[in-house]
Amino acid sequence: MDIEELVSGYVGYLVDSFDEVWTQVKIPADKLEAFSAIGGLLSRQVTLSIELAQAPSTWNGHSAPLFLRSMTDLYITLAWMMDDLDERPQKYVMHGLGEAKLLIEHYKLLLEKEEYQEDKEELQQMIDFREHWINSQRRDFFVEVDVGTWSNLNCRKMAQEADCEELYNFAYTPFSQVAHSMWPHVSVYNTTRCKNPLHKHHLIPALLEVPLDPDYLYRACKYVDKTYKLFEKHFGASIKQMPLDWWGSFWESVSVEQSEKSDSNDT
Known part of the structure; x- marks a missing residue:
């Protein structure tokens, strides 16, 4: 299998299919x-899959789950948000603006500290940029800072309400263990057994190489497929070929090509 052929074909498909999905979405005045929010999330989902595809060295248990955790998180967020387009996207946007406003206040505090005076101009530019960004969407005095979750729910509860609890249990949770460097991941991917029996073969740190596995890209493809199905369900945005159908067709063509080469060699 030619990895370059897989990557170029998959990325080209995603670019075309993204345009095909989004152009079918009718946006109420x-x-x-709300549609800026869900459209941005659609774009990010496809972008994450493209970025993973274009970096085959990350198709392993060390790195790929960092992408996949973001993709499962995004899907749960989007699925929950789509069940109430009147209120939930606005909560999502306003919480994000509030976080940006809070960051501005942190930058302003740095301006008052002597050790940051050399960076004063750069810090002011960061403040000005973020203030302009906030005011382009809301006047900043209308933006409230809320340090809680934007949905007032944890991710598991959102997944339950959006009917994707299995995705939370079997994908989001194990991928979160990677993102947060939890023991179930670290003990497998970052340690090995000590060879000294006097040490009771305890675990010691190790820089382990793990094989590349296209299955990680398949999972990214699957999450884009699930995301497209949300747009099909809510907005009737059907496309000629869904991501998993493209994936199956690609590997079928690879199998046929290999079979033809084998037959040719036999003769």
Whole structure:
């Protein structure tokens, strides 16, 4: 199998299919902000899959789950948000603006500290940029800072309400163990057994190489497929070929090509 052929074909398919999905979404005049939010999330989901595809060295248990955790998190967020486009996207946007406003205040505190005076101009540029970004969407005095979760729910509860609890249990949770460097991941991928029996073969740190596995890219493809199905369900945005159908067709063509080469060699 030619990895370069897989990557170029998959990325090209994603670019075309993203345009095909989004152009079918009709945006009501009274829900512009809501559709900006869900459209941005659609774009990010596809972008994450493209970025993973273009970096085959990350198709392993060390790195790929960092992408996949973001993709499962995004899917749960999007699925929950789509069940109430009147309120939930606005909560998502306003919470994000509030976090940006809070960051500005942190930068302003740095401006008052002597050790940051050399960086004063750079810090002010960061403040000005973020203030402009906030005001382009809301006047900053209308933006409230909320340090809680934007949905007032944890991710598991959102997954339950969005009917994707299995995704939470079997994908989001194990991928979160990688993202947060939890023991179930670290003990497998970052340690090995000590060879000294006097040490009771305890675990010691090790830089382990793990094989590349295209299955990680398949999972990214699957999460894009699930995301497209949300847009098909809510907006009727059907496309000629869904991601998993493309994936199956690609590997079928590879199998046929290898079979033809084998037959040719036999003769």
